[in-house]
Amino acid sequence: MKKSFLVLCVLCFLNLNLRALQSEVKKFLFNGNPTLIGLDAGMFQDTETRFKVDLSGKWLAKIDGEKKWFEVLIPSAYDFTGKVTFRKSFNLPDTLVRNKTLFLVAYGINYECKVFVNGQFLTRHIGGYTSFVVRIPDRILNTGENILEIQVSNELNSKTTIPLRHQVWAWRNYGGIYRDIYILVAPKVWIDDARVVYSFSSNFSILNGEVEAYLSSGEISKLFNDKNFDVKLQIFEKTGEVFITETKPLTFFVDDLRSLKIKIPFTIYNPNLWSPETPSLYILKLLVTNLGRVVDEFIIVTGFRDIKIGNGDIYLNGRRVVLKGISRHEDHPRFGNALSYEEMERDIILIKSMGANAVRLGHYPAHPYILNLCDRYGLFVLEEIPVWNVPVDILTTERYISLAKDYVSEMITRDKNHPSVLAWGIGNEFDSADEEARKYVKELVKFVKSIDNRPVY
Template sequence: MIRTFQQHILRPTRLLNGLWDFITDPDNIGIHEGWASKFPEGSRKHVVPSCWNNELGTYEYIGAAWYRTYFDNVQETNIRLVFEGILHHADVYVDGKHIGYHFGGFTQFSVLLPELAQGKHELVIRVDNTVDWQTLPTDIADWHSYGGIIRSVELQELPDVYIDSMKIDYQLKDDSADIQLHIVLHSLSKGDCQVEVNAFTEGLSLSSSHVDIAAGQAVSLTLRGSLEKIRRWDVGEPELYTFTVQAGEDDLIDRTGFRTVEVQGSDILLNGKKLYLQGVNRHEEHPEWGFAFPPKLMLKDLDILTDMGCNIVRGSHYPQSQFWIDLLDEHGMLLWSEIPMWGCFMSKETLGSPIFIERGIKMLDEMISRDYHHPSIIFWGAHNEIDTRTEEALELTKAFVGKIRSMDSSRLVTYATMHPEQDIVLSYFDVIGINKYYGWYEGSVDGFSSMLENYYIHAEKHGAGGKPVIMSEFGAAGIFGDSGWEPRLFSEDYQADVVTRALKIFRDDPRIAGTLIWHFADIRVDVRSDRPYFRDRARSFNNKGLLSEYRKPKLAYRVVKAIYRSDLLDR
């Protein structure tokens, strides 16, 4: 499944998920030996979607691997192949011909095959999960470097004139919404065409239009209308509207929810009401599935978040699957969405690299384009824990924030800083996220109080005084099942004590707009014997989860639930 709802009725689609042929290429000889047209012997079956680092024999494999499957056309037709997520480099071949390349494991891409002949066709994909100092993520990131086709592959049959995209914009006034549907049509026809375009949603049929399209060209148009007595999307009140566009023989269906999000002083307002955020950071990861996270477990995670009393979750540290975000839309749970830019050990050379910046801007474009309609997303995150004391970070921030604001003015732009008392990029953001681990990596929990006072003074000097602040990461490791009579390091008792004391400090500070605990559940990390990084990660896991990797609650989960759901928080 890609979405929780059907996006096409007229357009034939089918998933190519299932058993594919799979073989690793540790010596990187596949391109030279022509594996795209002559798949080598010795392959085995591999499930798509999945991660190869969850399988016997490839548990720690980093490098290239090749996948193969087949699909049939009952007649000559236009085919689009949509790939929801491939970690990280993907080369696509159809019938031995190279069709396209994409970098970025967490965003969608597609390839087009016009007038593909009737019959059986071979689809081969070379996947490479190698990362370096100029990739996003870089080769040093605080999660495991999984590889594979991690999300669904979809085949779409397109008519000669098809709907390439639909963008829903709206302006709210009281209980009415002025709506603009921006539609892009593409023609694969050899001759000029005319199609009728219609759009409708609940209680509104937008004006139809006959559109002329020259052979092989694209055309953009905007349909406008107004909806009265709208129901606003809100936390716990997930009012959604489904929009359907039809153009000739094609259709496209998407959803949105009407709501506003803005900043007023140090407050974040949702639909004009002050919002206090309480949530966690969550990796879309599991020790049995890696990043190929199954829908059943998504529902369980959402139930756990709701049980805990969360109203927001941070998508750490990459765009999450569309199915997950659909679920958040449907349950009234907020989301902070960001690109995979974890920068704790990132060098100035990386921050200043043109190809690195270019890749980041492309990922922002793909994330925002794909997820623009989700009402649950209230923050776009630009980066996480880069060295925001440097001029390189400042220039990168200008580029990233400029890109976000050029694409979307309806949401707030944020980031997470690990240098709140020296940060020089504060003024570029609507909301400031602070990542600090007093009680774990530095000092005692009481250090949060002096750090915050220093931050507020620093923020005033850098044009960010009074901006909303979110404690976007804090916490401590607690190994599941390790408990005793006292709060020892790595025990569940110590973790619960750190989180409880930190939450007390933050909730007593009226200038803080919310808390996001690090993190939801324990995750596998990239611990290697030949590298010095993350050697404090017992079991090769980041053990700061409120739950174990198998979603068993620790003591910290229970204390956070009591705090988040307490009657003391009546905001």
């Protein structure tokens, strides 16, 4: 009798839980704040030649399988597993459509999304914690009203997603457009990307560096009679924007639809070095001119420091440093992982006030503003991809290794110029002692080292 009663209780419990799952509340956690602009923006500092069309605020949304559209605020996170379609209209004047280059910039959409502009497919992105940038072709844009539609799914599986399907002891797998999203408006000739590399003299009194960048163009024949463009670099201290130096202009011939790799060498004497105690930052301005007129101004905010590892110790600017830090997740009872700028800064201030000098962004790349805050407040960053608790037989497949390489490449591409980033992480809590698992480790370490010289963990 007791045994039958116990079985009945278990069945009732399972039935109640099944009903609870079936009637899962479709909950949205709203942020909706506008994207930050200016020098401290998460990505792409605003200048005289480039600006953002902010897409935050009111959108329409529809949950897969339902007919009704409803209003949501973006950024926001949805706290259930499933597919949601988001839609927003925005207006563009004729001068932008004809004379500018437009990019869609998304800081974070979890996990997979498909993007359409005016019904035309634009891009597909996989990976919920890395940012992506995609150029919007002129041919699919309208003068006046445009419709942006993003189909989002946060569904994970047990074999081919990074991370693998959500486990009860893992972090919460929110879905949605949970970070900033906007249209970046740039000129028809623009700096597409830039990397800062440098080295010091033995006593750190001289810094010799180089900015490696891509100078790209759209269809420019109707806009420029002379296709020779000058590029120079200006350097300022960020505090007070004190002018330091500038380089002589280098001239490049740019035709329609081109992308040229350019290198601009520079030297700084007696540089202020970045450290957690003195987080000195510099503004590097790349100026593109045509017949004396500024065509594009691209800004990098960065700092300079020297990291060496030897005999089990870390040396910063020639001095041994001991890491004291914590691990941080992006989650909040009100916003989910769609944190406001105020909450992010509050976190970093709290970590710094504890006496920490480092933060591990476990287990995934954070909002880009977090990296800016760590640069400014002085915190080392350990940043990693969410290859977490993956069985060896999955970890070592060519498909999974390829996915991991794509993930880590996007992370490094976005955050490579941050002085706070101490090391890149390629995963966590898998059996790295296993001989097969070492295949993954060796391949990922080799890949990371091919694109950046920081330590790998």
